[in-house]
Amino acid sequence: MRKYRWFFPLAVSILLLAGVGFWGYGQMVSRQAAETALNNKYNLAFYNLLNNVQNMEVILSKSLVGQETKQDAQLFMRLWQESLAAQSNLGQIPVTEASVARTIKYLNQVGAYSQTLASQTAGGSSKSDDQWQTLNKLYKQAQTLNGELRNVESSLASGNLTLSELRRDSRNVLRRAGPQLANSNFQVIDRNMQQYPTLIYDGPFSDHIVRKTPVGLEGPQVSSDQARDISLKFIGSRPNTTYIANVAGTVNGRIPVYRVDITPRPAQNGERITMGVSSRGGKVVWMLNSRSPGTAALAVREAGDIAGRFLEDRGFKEMESTYYEVRDAVAVFNYAATQGKTILYPDQIKVTVSLDNGQVVGFDAANYWMAHRTRTLPQPKLTVTQAREKLSPRLEDVTPGRLALIPKTVDNEVLTYEFQGRLDKDVFLVYIDAVTGEEVKLLKVIKTNNGVLTM
Amino acid sequence: MYLRRVIKTFLIIGVLLVSGMVIWRGGEALGQGTVLYWGSSGSEVTKVQALLNRWGYYTGPIDGYYSGKTFSAVQDFQRKNGLNPDGVVGPNTWASLGLPAVRQSAYGTYSSGASRGVSDSDSVNLLARIIEGEAADESYAGKVAVGAVILNRTQSGAFPSSIAGVIYQPHAFESVSNGQYTRPVSDESIRAAQAAISGFDPSNGALFFWNPYKPVNSWIWSRQVLTQIGRHIFAR
Numbered sequence: 001m002r003k004y005r006w007f008f009p010l011a012v013s014i015l016l017l018a019g020v021g022f023w024g025y026g027q028m029v030s031r032q033a034a035e036t037a038l039n040n041k042y043n044l045a046f047y048n049l050l051n052n053v054q055n056m057e058v059i060l061s062k063s064l065v066g067q068e069t070k071q072d073a074q075l076f077m078r079l080w081q082e083s084l085a086a087q088s089n090l091g092q093i094p095v096t097e098a099s100v101a102r103t104i105k106y107l108n109q110v111g112a113y114s115q116t117l118a119s120q121t122a123g124g125s126s127k128s129d130d131q132w133q134t135l136n137k138l139y140k141q142a143q144t145l146n147g148e149l150r151n152v153e154s155s156l157a158s159g160n161l162t163l164s165e166l167r168r169d170s171r172n173v174l175r176r177a178g179p180q181l182a183n184s185n186f187q188v189i190d191r192n193m194q195q196y197p198t199l200i201y202d203g204p205f206s207d208h209i210v211r212k213t214p215v216g217l218e219g220p221q222v223s224s225d226q227a228r229d230i231s232l233k234f235i236g237s238r239p240n241t242t243y244i245a246n247v248a249g250t251v252n253g254r255i256p257v258y259r260v261d262i263t264p265r266p267a268q269n270g271e272r273i274t275m276g277v278s279s280r281g282g283k284v285v286w287m288l289n290s291r292s293p294g295t296a297a298l299a300v301r302e303a304g305d306i307a308g309r310f311l312e313d314r315g316f317k318e319m320e321s322t323y324y325e326v327r328d329a330v331a332v333f334n335y336a337a338t339q340g341k342t343i344l345y346p347d348q349i350k351v352t353v354s355l356d357n358g359q360v361v362g363f364d365a366a367n368y369w370m371a372h373r374t375r376t377l378p379q380p381k382l383t384v385t386q387a388r389e390k391l392s393p394r395l396e397d398v399t400p401g402r403l404a405l406i407p408k409t410v411d412n413e414v415l416t417y418e419f420q421g422r423l424d425k426d427v428f429l430v431y432i433d434a435v436t437g438e439e440v441k442l443l444k445v446i447k448t449n450n451g452v453l454t455m
Numbered sequence: 456m457y458l459r460r461v462i463k464t465f466l467i468i469g470v471l472l473v474s475g476m477v478i479w480r481g482g483e484a485l486g487q488g489t490v491l492y493w494g495s496s497g498s499e500v501t502k503v504q505a506l507l508n509r510w511g512y513y514t515g516p517i518d519g520y521y522s523g524k525t526f527s528a529v530q531d532f533q534r535k536n537g538l539n540p541d542g543v544v545g546p547n548t549w550a551s552l553g554l555p556a557v558r559q560s561a562y563g564t565y566s567s568g569a570s571r572g573v574s575d576s577d578s579v580n581l582l583a584r585i586i587e588g589e590a591a592d593e594s595y596a597g598k599v600a601v602g603a604v605i606l607n608r609t610q611s612g613a614f615p616s617s618i619a620g621v622i623y624q625p626h627a628f629e630s631v632s633n634g635q636y637t638r639p640v641s642d643e644s645i646r647a648a649q650a651a652i653s654g655f656d657p658s659n660g661a662l663f664f665w666n667p668y669k670p671v672n673s674w675i676w677s678r679q680v681l682t683q684i685g686r687h688i689f690a691r
Contacts, residue, residue: 006460036634040623047619050577150577157580251682253659253691259596259682270505274596274657286655290595292642327649350653364655 043156045092050153052086053146056110058444060139065421065428067392068439069126076118083111103145110138214255214278216347216372222282227258231275234284234314235262243273251276255369257285278369284314285369289354289361293329296355300324300331303358307333307351310360316349329355332362337372342403346371346413377405378415380434387417387432390439395421395428406431406441414440491544495521498592498641503544506552507532519592578618580640582606582648585622587640588630589664590687597685598644600658602651604689607662614662658682661689 059079066072087107113134117127127135222230224247232245241264248261257276264271271291278285304321311319319335320343326332330352337347352362384401391398404418416431431441491500500519507513507528512535515524526542533540536551544552582602590601608614608621615621622631630636658664663678664687665671678690 032634036632039634040631044619044623047577047581047623048617051617051619153577153580157577157584249682249684251657251659251689252679253661253681255659257659259657259684272594274594276657276659286657288596288599288650288655288657290643292646328646330646332653352650352653362650362653362655364653366654366656 042093045089046152046156049086049089049093050146050149052082052089053142053149055082056086057139057142057146060110060135060142061423061426061444062428062442063127063135064132064139065392065395065423065430066439066442067126067390069121069124071439071442072127073118073121076114076121079114080111080118083107083114087111106141106145110142113138214280214370216369217255217278217281217283219281221279222258222277224258226282227277227279228260230277230282230284231260231262234275234287235273236313238264241265241268248274250279255285255366256280283365283369284363285366287360287363289359291354291359291361293354293361294356296329298353298355298358300326300355303331303353303355304333306358306360307331307335307353310351310363311335311349319349322348326355330361331355337368339375339377339405342377342405342415343418344372344375344405346405346407375405375413378435380415380417382417382432382434382437384417387434387437388419390432390437391419391421391430394423395419395430397422403434404431408440416440420445490546491521493521493523493526493542500525503529503552578652579645579648581618581622582651583640583645584636585628585630586647587638587644588636589628590685591641591644593685593687595643595647596657597687598647599650599655600661600684600689601664601687602648603656603658604661604664606651607656607658607660607691611662657684658689660691662691664689 056079059075059082063072063075063079066075087104090104090107117131121127228245228247232243235243243262243264245260245262248259251257251259255276256279258279260275260277262273262275264273269291271289273287273289275287276285277283304324308319308321316335318338320338322334322336322343322345324331324333333351333353335349335351337344346367348367350362350364351360353359354361380403388398388401398419398421401417401419404416405413406416406418408414414431415434417434419430419432421428421430427445429441429443429445430439431443432438433440491503496519498519500521501517503521504513504515504517504519504525507525508517512532513525513528515522515528529544529548530540530542532538532551533542533548538547538551582605585605586598586601590598593601605618605621609616609618615624622628626632628636659681661681663675665675666686667683667688668686675690680688680690682689
């Protein structure tokens with residue numbers, strides 16, 4: 001009996017320890033889950049705030065160039081919305097009120113001011129010169145704020161900062177921005193804005209447009225064997241390499257395609273090509289190459305020539321290069337179809353060229369096949385000179401202008417005159433309806449070290 | 456005698472409890488891809504195998520399974536590079552392989568490059584993270600398709616209209632809910648995010664994707680299935 005006396009305290013201790021351990025572990029897990037959920041909420045608010053301020057900056061800069069009061073009214077309505085949304089998002093980020101008081105004040109100012117201007121311009125009277133100056137100031141402030149937010153985003157993205165930590169850190173970051181935001185004498189902001197055209201320029205015209213049927217695709221259904229042959233022909237030949245193609249499956253949806261997987265023999269560093277070949281008409285809709293590009297050795301101009309030749313060899317005549325962008329060691333070239341002298345923005349093709357050896361590693365013609373057809377274009381009622389007079393007198397270096405067909409909504413295309421002009425360092429594209437003379441669209445061109453419009 | 460035995464028992468229990476927890480958490484730790492050892496698998500292993508193969512240490516198949524051949528190749532590599540030849544790919548071995556530097560610079564380009572003004576680097580960062588979280592082991596096309604689904608959602612009336620809104624929608628993505636998406640992003644995921652943002656959409660307009668080998672809500676099968684890429688089914 002004496003032998004077992006140690007057993008009871010031991011058993012009780014084990015049970016206790018296990019119980020405490022189990023409870024503690026449960027607590028840890030639920031605390032971690034709660035923290036992740038909270039951090040996700042903070043992230044959501046932050047990224048939305050960034051988005052709002054970014055939109056505010058773009059709208060403000062557009063308002064400096066807009067001439068039509070109807071357009072202005074719309075811009076100011078949107079500005080009002082964005083500033084309201086920005087305020088509510090800022091309110092959800094864990095920073096002390098004192099540290100962001102100036103930012104909140106700025107957002108409030110923009111909101112109130114845009115509200116005033118919205119009702120003024122909706123009433124038909126255009127903005128005055130003083131008002132233009134104020135907008136210009138607000139625009140510069142938006143740039144500063146945007147820059148500071150972007151610094152916070154870099155720390156977030158690189159994992160140096162989580163937003164629950166931001167409680168401490170942003171106090172400094174936003175406070176630093178504070179004096180500049182409140183300062184009425186704005187220092188000339190000399191910055192090379194790192195911006196990408198996709199977001200603002202390309203976005204409204206082409207990306208992810210939901211149309212019902214592809215009008216560009218005609219012809220009979222093709223079999224999977226034919227699709228394989230088409231894909232191999234599209235790739236072309238390369239010395240000492242044979243390509244082996246396999247139909248991996250079909251993809252339903254907007255443009256039904258066969259998905260073809262292509263691998264080179266002998267295998268090259270991770271190269272695997274995937275292609276979508278439309279089952280109707282047997283056209284290549286897109287192509288993706290998984291190869292990771294090496295060090296850039298080609299000039300962008302040479303790559304552009306390659307992209308142009310690539311399209312021509314594959315039967316895409318009457319295409320015009322509209323712009324390009326460089327990301328790491330690949331260049332993406334955008335082409336739009338032309339009809340006579342009119343450029344058709346809805347019919348776009350993107351060609352990605354790897355800058356290490358000039359191989360075409362990406363091709364996307366989904367928009368082209370969705371929209372391309374021979375159109376009956378209306379007769380312009382305005383001459384170029386008449387359209388030019390509609391532009392803001394503040395725009396400098398305005399291009400001669402040309403006819404361009406742009407999508408207004410998915411199924412509504414408008415024939416316009418396209419002008420490019422400059423205000424300070426910002427470049428804008430203005431589209432004047434060739435029939436009614438209305439300003440239909442105002443786009444800001446985002447220039448970077450890497451990408452510019454090539455028109 | 457009696458006291459010593461009690462202490463010993465306590466020690467053993469303690470060790471068991473702690474190691475039990477470590478093993479328990481191990482499943483997640485493996486996903487971070489920082490330490491690889493015999494029995495590991497996945498894209499990180501493939502990376503190591505490909506590198507060792509290129510440098511002549513490894514002759515076996517590049518299949519993503521850390522087995523005997525990979526083990527001895529790693530040992531070989533460690534011996535030649537003055538590391539402790541334990542056959543485990545830890546931080547030091549990763550550094551000698553030159554991979555952490557590569558990954559960080561690939562990421563850094565987009566976080567530090569855009570210092571001011573409007574850009575889409577925040578969208579690329581967010582998309583790349585979710586692609587890494589949801590489709591790290593998928594093919595390039597499979598990665599681009601996942602990115603495209605998120606962009607398609609922003610265009611759909613049934614989802615939030617910003618990328619952040621879609622990604623952080625509660626319970627929308629498992630890797631976001633459990634915090635896995637914050638792990639380091641591979642170069643391929645960044646390229647896939649960029650391709651998706653430039654408009655590539657191998658999913659052909661899908662709004663949903665899921666892994667049929669994992670338990671999923673049965674209503675999801677009522678959606679119109681568009682295609683399957685790798686282990687993901689895409690539907691709208």
